[in-house]
Amino acid sequence: MTEARLVSQALAGAQPAFEQIVRRYQRPVINFIARVTGDRAGAEDLAQETFIKAFRNLAAFDTTRRFSSWLLRIAHNTAVDAIRRARVRTVPLEPADRATEGPRGEPMAPAAPDPVERGDLGRALERALARLRPEHRAAIVLRYHESLSFDDIGTVMNVPAATARTYVHRARRELAGLLTAAGWEPTR
Amino acid sequence: MDDELTRQCRRWLAADEAGRDDEADAAFKKTFAALPPVVVPAPFTAGTLHAVSAVLAADRRRARLARVAVVAVTSLGTALGLYFGAGWIVSALSTAMVAFLDLVVAVVVKGAAAADHGANLWGVLFGLGRAAAAFLTEPKVTITLLAIQGIAAAALFALQRLLGADAESFK
Numbered sequence: 001m002t003e004a005r006l007v008s009q010a011l012a013g014a015q016p017a018f019e020q021i022v023r024r025y026q027r028p029v030i031n032f033i034a035r036v037t038g039d040r041a042g043a044e045d046l047a048q049e050t051f052i053k054a055f056r057n058l059a060a061f062d063t064t065r066r067f068s069s070w071l072l073r074i075a076h077n078t079a080v081d082a083i084r085r086a087r088v089r090t091v092p093l094e095p096a097d098r099a100t101e102g103p104r105g106e107p108m109a110p111a112a113p114d115p116v117e118r119g120d121l122g123r124a125l126e127r128a129l130a131r132l133r134p135e136h137r138a139a140i141v142l143r144y145h146e147s148l149s150f151d152d153i154g155t156v157m158n159v160p161a162a163t164a165r166t167y168v169h170r171a172r173r174e175l176a177g178l179l180t181a182a183g184w185e186p187t188r
Numbered sequence: 189m190d191d192e193l194t195r196q197c198r199r200w201l202a203a204d205e206a207g208r209d210d211e212a213d214a215a216f217k218k219t220f221a222a223l224p225p226v227v228v229p230a231p232f233t234a235g236t237l238h239a240v241s242a243v244l245a246a247d248r249r250r251a252r253l254a255r256v257a258v259v260a261v262t263s264l265g266t267a268l269g270l271y272f273g274a275g276w277i278v279s280a281l282s283t284a285m286v287a288f289l290d291l292v293v294a295v296v297v298k299g300a301a302a303a304d305h306g307a308n309l310w311g312v313l314f315g316l317g318r319a320a321a322a323f324l325t326e327p328k329v330t331i332t333l334l335a336i337q338g339i340a341a342a343a344l345f346a347l348q349r350l351l352g353a354d355a356e357s358f359k
């Protein structure tokens with residue numbers, strides 16, 4: 001079923017349409033919020049808040065635009081608000097890896113790993129991601145997880161496409177620096 | 189798979205270091221798959237739908253209450269206004285009516301007199317303007333006109349509230 005049709009059915013009050021919207025978009029919304037805030041448990045509450053805001057304002061949605069971008073925009077605003085309210089701490093998603101955290105829980109550059117396992121790379125990437133500015137984190141996740149264009153990233157983050165491109169570029173360079181500092185060597 | 193991710197990571201780092209943006213972009217996209225997945229808990233969908241239903245039901249209840257309150261306040265206000273202000277309203281309306289008739293008479297008389305004396309267009313307009321200003325500056329007329337505008341605005345607002353649910357109707 002197309003996005004526009006789902007939305008019009010939801011506007012008419014059809015419960016199955018609500019359910020289908022939630023099922024279709026819950027994974028990207030939770031993933032996006034979890035990556036931006038760095039708080040996996042809190043991400044579920046914020047994702048629920050996102051869906052509630054979306055359904056309350058569904059009448060304001062312009063059906064000529066992409067619903068997923070509109071929903072991610074609400075998720076972005078919700079996540080940014082949560083960070084501003086300091087309701088969530090921007091720490092890495094893996095709480096078990098305390099050995100790499102500073103005295104107040106802030107992530108520190110880990111010792112050089114033996115890069116043979118996917119888990120090592122994933123955790124290193126996650127720690128590096130947690131050290132980026134929230135807008136850079138959001139841009140990276142939208143680009144490389146949701147595969148959005150720079151135009152769509154701009155729409156979600158309410159910035160021009162050129163700014164979205166700059167965010168992605170800078171964030172990737174910063175991540176490269178952080179991973180290199182953590183012992184991940186580039187190909188020579 | 190793991191070797192491939194590590195290889196892509198190194199390729200990305202090398203490409204970024206060398207300023208090869210497209211290659212860095214492609215290699216980083218593959219490296220990004222190494223991030224541990226975020227799992228959606230099973231009860232999330234049901235919990236969210238339940239929360240959405242509860243919030244939408246509360247919104248509908250609030251909108252209904254707001255409509256009832258607007259109707260009640262408007263009806264009560266109108267009734268009280270009519271009860272206490274009926275005398276003044278009739279007096280004001282009759283004053284406005286008399287002033288309006290004065291205006292019509294003045295316009296006819298001054299227009300006829302001006303035409304009789306062969307006055308120019310500006311003279312006629314000046315006379316009519318004075319008559320209209322005299323009508324509008326009559327205190328009771330001014331207040332009546334303002335009151336009519338206020339009532340019209342309030343009625344429009346109440347109608348807007350009655351036709352649409354809460355904020356949706358103002359978007």
